[in-house]
Amino acid sequence: MKDAKQILKQQFDEMVRSLQTTIGFNTEKSEPKEGAPFGTNIRDCLDSVLALAESFGFKTYNCDGYAGHVDFEGDGDGVLGILGHLDVVPAKAEEWIYPPFAAEIHDGKLFGRGAMDDKGPMIACLYAVKALKEAGFAPKKTIRLIFGCDEESGMQCVEHYFAKMPYPTVSFSPDGDFPVINREKGIYQFDVVCGKLPNGVQINAGDRANIVPSECKATCDKPLNIDKYPNIKCVKTQRGYSYVSTGKAAHGSTPDEGLNAAHALLAALAEAYPDNAAIDFLFDKATDTCGKKWGIALSDKESGNLTCNLGVLRTAQDGTLTATVDIRFPVTYSCRQMYDMLRANTPEQFPIIEAHVSEPLYVRSDSELVTTLMDVYNSEMGTNLQPIAIGGGTYSRCLPNCVAFGPLFPREEQTIHMPNECVDLNNLRLMAQLYLEAIYRLAK
């Protein structure tokens, strides 16, 4: 077998160009079309990646536009799955230094929505497999790269795909952190109907449950006392008062890394409208990040504390306020326990409607999968790290015997789901080498 790592190094510039092409598709979820359940851009992006893989000599499969896969066939039993996704969370161009879908390179970094989450690492895996093939590697297991198209907003892609295709024998997902994530908290996303706001009042914030809202807007028929809240600005309008609260976006599983714009505005509103049950309820329960106010602050030694993100606030035409909340609970609890606890701590008049729930994931640290990946990482990087626990949201939990492996390095600045998402080209080179070694060891 030739030196696959050397081949991968030589093809780095080509890999970067392919990544730029892939980022060029704005793969935010959009209106479904025939054969394009998550919008035509996502379908076009999937077609483009599968065509690229075919040009490398791999067999591909397009699963009705929901997902697709690329196979490097093995001569023995078993399938090594590599599960990632092509869809991205929305990008507001005005918050970015460089256009989010132009994939420009500045100061050794490639900027673009999806650069890290998850197009960069998936293109790195594709080129790692290409290099192994060109080096003459004959895998025992079939190596299967699975490209999902709906990871960020409901995971219908994997639901559809795995209804038609068997689960791989063993898998990793390059959609988390290095070294290895083998514990992911449970996810409990729900809508809670808070009831009617006072006449003339509207509150709106956020787009997604899993993002900390960086902006919250309210209109009122009377002025709020905002002296205590430097991040709230008032605009007097003809019909009343308009308020904008500014925070900082972050991933919903790490709400403490952001600043929830809705918290301050709800506090100011609760002061101005003390008799409104909807405002009072939300302010009372949902304005911290640990669930303490709601009475659900669970914790365990395997995965740490529960987190609570008030992701979306919507006022309907009739004045009814609905909130969407994203809770990540520790791995030793279940969705059922989470629901029971929430229900017990929420007055009857506020319906809780499950939106997206997912049991925690825990693959043992002494399993062959985890020890192999940990050994790849520690020996390549010269470290002595241990596998880690996170708030979840990676693909790993969608299939049995799967853990997350990269792409974020320890202490690397986190830009996933934020403006100016970027991948450091040195890190891209490094992750591709790690993926190559991991795929080789798991499939040989």
Ligand SMILES: [Zn+2]
């Ligand atoms: Zn992702």
